[in-house]
Amino acid sequence: MAAAPPVPVRAIARRFWPYARPYRGALVAVLGLAALGPVIDAATVWMFKVVVDEVLVPQDFGLFVWVAAAYLGLVLLDGAVSFADDYLLTSVSERFLLRLRTEVFRHLHRLSPSFHDRRRLGDTMSRVTSDVAAIEGFVLSGVVDALSAVVRLGVFGAVLFLLSWRLALAALVVAPLFWLASRYFSRLMRAASRERRRVSGSLGALAEESLSNVSLVQAYEAADHEAGRFHHHGRRAMLAQLTATRIRGLFAPLVDLIEVGGALVVLGVGTYELSQGRLTLGGLLAFMVYLSRMYSPLRGLTSLVKSLFSAAAAAERVIELLDARPAVTERPGALRRERLRGSLTVEDVWFSYPGAPGPALRGVDLRAEPGELVAVVGASGSGKSTLARLLLRLDDPSAGAVRLDGHDLRDLSLDTVRGNVTLLLQEALVIDGTVAENIAYGRPDATPAEVAAAAVAADAHDFIMRLPGGYATQVGQKGRALSGGQRQRVAIARAFLRASPVLVMDEPTTGLDPTAGANVMAPLLAPAPDRATVVISHDLEVARRATRVVCLEGGRVVEEGTHAELLAREGAYARLWSRAA
Numbered sequence: 419m420a421a422a423p424p425v426p427v428r429a430i431a432r433r434f435w436p437y438a439r440p441y442r443g444a445l446v447a448v449l450g451l452a453a454l455g456p457v458i459d460a461a462t463v464w465m466f467k468v469v470v471d472e473v474l475v476p477q478d479f480g481l482f483v484w485v486a487a488a489y490l491g492l493v494l495l496d497g498a499v500s501f502a503d504d505y506l507l508t509s510v511s512e513r514f515l516l517r518l519r520t521e522v523f524r525h526l527h528r529l530s531p532s533f534h535d536r537r538r539l540g541d542t543m544s545r546v547t548s549d550v551a552a553i554e555g556f557v558l559s560g561v562v563d564a565l566s567a568v569v570r571l572g573v574f575g576a577v578l579f580l581l582s583w584r585l586a587l588a589a590l591v592v593a594p595l596f597w598l599a600s601r602y603f604s605r606l607m608r609a610a611s612r613e614r615r616r617v618s619g620s621l622g623a624l625a626e627e628s629l630s631n632v633s634l635v636q637a638y639e640a641a642d643h644e645a646g647r648f649h650h651h652g653r654r655a656m657l658a659q660l661t662a663t664r665i666r667g668l669f670a671p672l673v674d675l676i677e678v679g680g681a682l683v684v685l686g687v688g689t690y691e692l693s694q695g696r697l698t699l700g701g702l703l704a705f706m707v708y709l710s711r712m713y714s715p716l717r718g719l720t721s722l723v724k725s726l727f728s729a730a731a732a733a734e735r736v737i738e739l740l741d742a743r744p745a746v747t748e749r750p751g752a753l754r755r756e757r758l759r760g761s762l763t764v765e766d767v768w769f770s771y772p773g774a775p776g777p778a779l780r781g782v783d784l785r786a787e788p789g790e791l792v793a794v795v796g797a798s799g800s801g802k803s804t805l806a807r808l809l810l811r812l813d814d815p816s817a818g819a820v821r822l823d824g825h826d827l828r829d830l831s832l833d834t835v836r837g838n839v840t841l842l843l844q845e846a847l848v849i850d851g852t853v854a855e856n857i858a859y860g861r862p863d864a865t866p867a868e869v870a871a872a873a874v875a876a877d878a879h880d881f882i883m884r885l886p887g888g889y890a891t892q893v894g895q896k897g898r899a900l901s902g903g904q905r906q907r908v909a910i911a912r913a914f915l916r917a918s919p920v921l922v923m924d925e926p927t928t929g930l931d932p933t934a935g936a937n938v939m940a941p942l943l944a945p946a947p948d949r950a951t952v953v954i955s956h957d958l959e960v961a962r963r964a965t966r967v968v969c970l971e972g973g974r975v976v977e978e979g980t981h982a983e984l985l986a987r988e989g990a991y992a993r994l995w996s997r998a999a
Contacts, residue, residue: 425733438510453566468700469485515554519550533742545732545735556732628644760950766783766819767817779804788947792965795969844924850896852891872912918949
């Protein structure tokens, strides 16, 4: 699986900042609290200097009570500020995550099915969940932590110079070493983080794909093969993690060495200053404490660089999704209609898939009026399913037009098209919910009576009532609690409940035996004066009941007429009929 294209850090920040903009007020408060924390911390350490110089050395305990009270007050204030800072930041972060994750999820549903067909579901889910979560650290938490570290460096640095400018200059000797080490290792960290994110998504995609086809794996005794594939991808993930850990493991002791070296230099110079009377014992001890507190944000900034690069790698993967454009878009000012009559016309339509050697459809003409049942038949690869996609505007024609009541589908809003055209897929898709929820999926406001009426029309009511919970029965993931025919009837009831003026069925009896297929098709083939029905099917028995039959071959309409007329011509349709007989 290819890595997402690299994106500059500034471009990532500009891309995702708008999602945090509604929370600017709370974010300003968070930044204020983050800046206040180091000030309180510095004051708390100063109390330690006062205790040594004003209480312990002169052995005057009169001031101790006031120092202790001040220290206790600062500790309580620090706790209150820390709590408010943590709670506010978590509140802003979670709202940011919810907003961004929902937008990414909504965007994925706008993309055409062909986009999802080209991608692995597990990798896409990894981007929606863990990668989006990492972006929050880049845009919010990382910024707050960086500001807190910078303020801490500024406050403690100022106090260091206040205590002893000579010691402060000695402490700054190691600063360039920190910078050089961070600069070198940050490049390694970014490359390692990008690779770790990529292989992690690949591993999740493989697991999802393999486990969703567990019946196939067991039927063909491929468990060892799948385990081998998983081990191969898992090993790549392990190596990527080890590389990141190795870089981190080398960086940490190097930083420790720089920090200890700086502390030893300061201790040596400080001891000399103390012997010369230019520094008090409390000042030296406080200086060492401040120095250790200042090294902490330096270490934090270098660790933050690693986290930001990891978040940047995740952001690149999310940006790749957000930059994907839908195959169809709604024109500005597109017409919106609640309900159309249902006159469907296909006019000289051509269509080519990207990268295909030739067109899938070549000058196709078709019409279906309310009350008509039009059957589209043809051998596999003749373009039948492609035509179904165009009727629902999942794709747009390369040339020609699909019209509904005379309107080009491209001139209608997508809501209008998909509210007036219902597609019944060859795979009866159901959600993990109750039977009633599945039937009402296209009309969540439908009443129980309307749901039951649709089930009766689809010849599904009787088997539903025999289920343990009736309409409240949970169908399970992918409808595993139902048989293939039962899932198909639930899908038909869902289509009936929408009551769209155009119903398009793409191989509705696929996978069913002849008896089950006939039972499923019976309600669909019943006369419907207010509905135009287009059936795309290999089942030529359907064609016998059709008002008109359209025969496709090589993406072209080669014959059109009634079942009897086409048999009499002894052409392409007659050959299909004789092979099916």
